[in-house]
Amino acid sequence: MRLTPEEVEHVALLARLELTEEERERFTTQLNSILEHFEQLRQLDTTGVPAMSHAVAISNVFRDDAPEPSLSREQALGNSPDQASNCFRVPRVIE
């Protein structure tokens, strides 16, 4: 499996990253060398082995559905780079 610069560009779009030409070339080489390193996992037969997604067997931790104090509007908006009318402001999404 060898990644092409075009595939790297597609992954960058999925990841919402913008790469310069130089970055695209460098990442293509580096990602290929990392993916090559991953190939050794193929040697292992893992048929029937469950995948481990977490180290502790805890599931479905719930709390009572009761209101609790939370951040104020001012606090929640306090770090936003752009805001208007008590909302986060973003570039136009709908034409």
Place this chain on the structure above:
Amino acid sequence: MSGPTQTYNLTAHELSDLLGERKISARELLDSVWGRITELEEHLHSYILLTRELAEQQADEVDRGRARGEQLPRLAGIPIGLKDIYCTRGVETTCGSRILAGFVPPYDAHVIARCREHGLVFLGKTNMDEFAMGSSTENSSRGVTCNPWDLARVPGGSSGGSAAAVAASEAIVAMGTDTGGSVRQPASFCGVVGLKPTYGRISRYGVIAFASSLDQVGPITKDVQDCALMLNVLAGHDPRDSTSINQPVPDYTAALRPDAKGLRIGLVKEFMEYQGVGVDREVGQAVRAAVARCQELGAECDEVSLPHLNYSIPVYYIIAPAEASSNLARYDGVQYGHRTRERVTDIIEMYRKTRDEGFGAEVKRRIMLGTYTLSAGYYDAYYLKAGQVRTLIRRDFDRAFERFDLLVGPVSPSVAFRVGEKVDDPVAMYLSDVCTIPANLGGLPGMSIPCGFSADGLPIGLHLVGKPLGEETMLRAAYAYEQSTNFHRRLARPIELSDGRRRAVARA
């Protein structure tokens, strides 16, 4: 001149005794450590941000409490360095990244709140690899931290600022985080003690996420007793972290006994030799000598093989970037942090320019890698396969722990490497975590303690790995070993080093 009698060179437990006996005030202690920071920061750069005003308020508060005759917590008045990954109310928190420049959290991480309750004094935010992705602290957007034992070398990473600060007595204790070795490896490179607890033992609430199934909080200290005291402050259930373990917390200092009688210790073959390549000779020798010492202290030692550890690196570098690519999707220039100032025509372009400007090369590389391995058509070959091998690694550990109470080996295959040596070769950099990663994959507690020095005078760390919630056994063995040695008492002399360097430069 710096020496063992300087206030800043003492341990937290020694200073706590002096504070309790009123032989020193919290303010005097702070002033001593601040003097050290002023003297050293230009050479070391352990800190991203210093919070002197806050520290003075906190120290004065402790002194007032004591003057009123209040019973104060054991570590009240002890100055602490905080990795810049912890959300700290009212204090800029950047995670070493441009994308979070200027972010001032409106709340405290659970462990930060615990430290405040216990009266610890906040010196500032320590340097780190951006989003904790790295093994050398060279990936910080705020510049490199130097190793106090040799300024031309890295302090390790990602908690390199915290480890360097403690090693140089720019802090008495510090906090790091460990996703693949980020507490233990810098502790080893800097000759101090670092502990990563069992996954879930310490709450991750308010810790900026990297790889959520692996991330853990851990203390970095000057000796094992300080480490146990810090764990007493940090451990415990927190309902705000749904992976937090709801089990009673022991007094970890009660486990500290100066013998290792009856402990069964296994030296892990794959820690000494990954895929047939051995660790550096001096590192191997120091670790074998440490095992022999444990035997003298009453432990039963033997070698053990955990064959699937030979796959730790590919498993980790699939799982961690996959989780990171998802966790870091939140940095979109909308709710907090950096947003591009360039003109954009739509929101996707805004996201892409913002993230391009905000993230450094290693973070982008891992986001790309994680996005790719999770993308349609590749999930089974990479992420699912890695999860299955992770199960095999955990099974190897479970089997080994039927025979042994503790597993040991080196923390890293080498001593601290030179600044710039591995920064352009991601795979070589990734291999420096080969001994520490398995404990994260297994969710197991791990620890680094000093066990010797190379011929060049660089620290070597002994790595201990315990059973789930086996912190007490680990601390007991670490304490017994430490008390039989003097490695933890040796002091780094960064000022003399930089003076020597200046003289050398002047001569040249």
